[in-house]
Amino acid sequence: MERALPSSIDYTKILPIAAGNPRVMRRTFLPVNGQTFTAEGNNIVRIEISANQFWDAQHSYLRFNVRLPVIRDNVAGNNNGTFGFDFGGGHGIIRRLRVEQAGNIIMDCNRYDRLLASILLPAQGDLNNLGHRSITENCRYNNIGNAANMTVVEAGATTGGSFNSGISTNSGQLAPNAAAPGPFNSLQFCIPLVGGLFSQSKLVPLQLLSSAPLTIEIELAPPLDVGARDVIAGNADALTDYTVENIRYIASLVETSPDVDAQVRMVQEMSGGNIVLNSTDYTHFNGNIAANATGQQAINVPARRKSMKSIFFVGASSTYAAGGAGGDTQSVNYNQSFGGNFNMVDYHVKIGSLQYPATPVRCDFHLANAPFLRGEAMMELSKCFGTTGSTIGLGILNTCNYAATSCDTANQVVGTGGGGGNAPFRFSPFGLDLEAFQRTAIESGVNTADRSTPITLVVNIGTAQEAINVDAFVAFDSLYYIDNSGIISVSH
Secondary structure, three states, X not given: OOOOOOHHHOOOXXXXXXXXXXXXEEEEEOEOOOOEEEOOOOOEEEEEEOXXXXXXXXXXXXXXXXEEEOOOEOOOOEOOOOEEEOOOHHHHHEEEEEEEEOOEEEEEEEOHHHHHHHHHHHXXXXXXXXXXXXHHOOOEOOOOOOOOOEEEOOOOOOOOXXXXXXXXXXXXXXXXXXXXXXXXXXXXXXXXXXXXXXXXXXXXEHHHOOOOOEEEEEEEOOHHHOEEOOOOOOOEOOOOOOEEEEEEEEEEEEEOOHHHHHHHHHHHHHOOOEEEXXXXXXXXEEEEEOOOOOEEEEEEOOOOOOOEEEEEEEEEEHHHOOOOOOHHHHHHEOOOOOOOOOOEEEEEEEEOOEEEEEEEEEOOOOOOOOOOOOHHHHHHHHHHHOOOOOOOOOOOOOOOOEOOOOOOHHHHEOOOOOOHHHOOOOEOOEEEEOOOOXXXXXXXXXXXXXXXXXXXXXXXXXXXOOOEEEEEEEEEEEEEEEEOOOOEEEEO
16 A cells, blocks of 8 residues: 555645635525515515525525513413423424425425424434524523523513523523513524535525526425424413514525636536536325324335435324314313323334334333433434444433433423423434445435335334324435536435
């Protein structure tokens, strides 16, 4: 093997000097179909992205305000009812996230709120990320123990927040500003959108697109799913709606000289008329397990993709799983983030006659008076995120909050009788990695696009419990092609 200087003392190799006199720009894009949106009314937000620059999607974000109506505490007889957003924070208002261009669907992620709150954020965001989000999204700062250490918006406060102070019965929850003039309390959120074009590392050459802009479409989540609104069931008026206003997409754009654009177009022609970008997308599938079911339960996951990278799943009581079905009692439940352990013995995925993994992942959550066997489940989940051999760990998941409870209703509650902010979140995301060459190649996952074989998630339940709603998400490779007519197509 030829000897060479290590990179630390090789002064011949430096980062390239940027061509084209680049200039970064910040541009704001507003909705094209209104200014104010409500969960129960005009609940679709459309924002068109069009420019003559490169779009840096990873350094762009969505900004908006949420107004909550005054929530009346029917027991105390005042307007000091409380509300706390679920762990997904601002992501929790997005039920569905789509991107379109010229009639082509570029991205379509249903149950985006559930994906972020129950899987991606707890499994990838550490305490530093959570601290950041406590400022940008008004979410809890510390969810790993029983301390109510989170941002508080106090009655009468107009800006900022404090820790461990305010109204004793809603410590850490967001309180409508009953003491201030007007019937609403408006909270600002700033969130980076996740998945597809938003998460890939290349700049998107918007100047190459035709006159058809990229359209970001956001469907708002039902009001009873975005958070918990009191600490005692029946104590407060239901959160029947919320208002989203001042919404805008704040894009980071990079402007270069015309010669750089010419070079990009030349690369496009030399590549057969296409510029190609790649990223990871997610698709959602829903299943149900009947009450009191035990043994192997099969959940259909009919994902037809060229490269299935991984499968994630979470479970919770069917009573509170979708769109506020639980009514007023649902006020004390975190429905987006909560996940239970299914009382599982083990689990695996079958694709046709093939089983992944060959030996099911053992967990034995059903055993009474015995320690949970969570190590295998945690390691298989970490494979999906590429952290198995890392010392970084898997987000904020730990022995206190991971797979610690079953899927029943009671385990979704915030707390009882005041001090609701003291109850920690409970997460139970499970995952199976299907990639052969993780993070070193694309399209190395399982190809199901050309098959008609069934795909099933098999959950082996040891002890009966309530009816369970299962949210399954398939992560898959997407390739985005920008052709010489300015149209984007996607292959997955």
